[in-house]
Amino acid sequence: MLLKGYKFTAGMCLADPDKIRIAAELTDDIGDVLPYLNTGFRGCIYNHNEQVLTLKKDGRQITFRPKEIAITKLENENKAREILDRLKDLINMTYDNRENIKPKLDSWLILTSLSLSGSLPGEKCEGCPGKDCYGFAQRLIEGKLYIMQCKPLFTSEFKEKREKVLGLLEEAGFNVLAESF
Numbered sequence: 001m002l003l004k005g006y007k008f009t010a011g012m013c014l015a016d017p018d019k020i021r022i023a024a025e026l027t028d029d030i031g032d033v034l035p036y037l038n039t040g041f042r043g044c045i046y047n048h049n050e051q052v053l054t055l056k057k058d059g060r061q062i063t064f065r066p067k068e069i070a071i072t073k074l075e076n077e078n079k080a081r082e083i084l085d086r087l088k089d090l091i092n093m094t095y096d097n098r099e100n101i102k103p104k105l106d107s108w109l110i111l112t113s114l115s116l117s118g119s120l121p122g123e124k125c126e127g128c129p130g131k132d133c134y135g136f137a138q139r140l141i142e143g144k145l146y147i148m149q150c151k152p153l154f155t156s157e158f159k160e161k162r163e164k165v166l167g168l169l170e171e172a173g174f175n176v177l178a179e180s181f
Contacts, residue, residue, distance in 0.1 A: 002095040003028050003088050006069070008080060015061075016073050022080045024069045031066030033095045035103030040094065042173025048105045062087070109171040113138035119165045121152040147174075 008024035015021075031051045038046045044055045053064040060083075063070045069087060074080045094101065116137035123133075129149055130136025139145040147169060148154065153162050 001092050002033060003030055003091045006084055006088065008084065010074075010077055010080065013072050013074070019073045019075060020077070020080070021072045022070065022074060022077075022084075024071075024080075024084055026067050026069065029066045030064065030091055030095075033091055033098065034064055034066075035105050036094045036098045036101045037064065037091065038104040038108075039101050040090075043108050043110060044173075045107045045110075046104070047107075108173045109168065111137075111141055111168060111172045113141060116141065116165070116168065119161060119168060120150060121158050121161060123152050125150075125152060 003026060005027045006024040008022045010020045010022045013019040013021040034046070034051055034053045035048065038044050038053055041055045041057075044053055046053045051066050055062050059073055061070075061072045062083075069084065071080065071083060074083070113134055114137075117132075117134040120133040120137060128136060129145055130139050136145060136150060140147060147165065152158055153165060
């Protein structure tokens with residue numbers, strides 16, 4: 001076990017005045033586990049030199065530093081404890097399993113709907129679950145659709161676009177095969 005505990009302070013959330021933000025002071029230094037945590041979350045921004053890992057989850061921003069975790073947009077202190085306890089368990093599981101994880105020392109590619117939609121076939125597909133390529137890309141990034149649902153992309157006509165899109169998704173941390181089943 002790496003992380004034994006934490007204590008936190010709460011304040012008004014600047015991003016949403018109806019919610020709180022917290023800063024949790026950690027009992028132990030988690031700096032060495034950050035590159036391993038970065039492997040498990042897609043879309044993270046990670047600065048290896050500064051040892052700062054930032055991600056967005058469920059509308060919240062979570063920032064890890066060696067001795068601190070900060071979280072925004074929390075409903076209350078009970079929710080803060082719940083999330084911090086889950087993060088503590090995740091940090092400890094990751095630390096215990098680090099020999100089986102390849103650390104990621106850089107940030108993931110951050111996909112936007114606009115950048116991804118430009119790589120999709122650009123067809124006006126009937127029955128497209130995203131209504132158009134932009135809508136499809138947006139819902140794909142949000143995890144509401146799977147790339148396999150873009151039928152034209154998986155035809156021989158769009159082989160080059162398919163390879164590009166699959167490469168972008170992989171670089172952004174999407175596990176395309178696992179997410180398709």
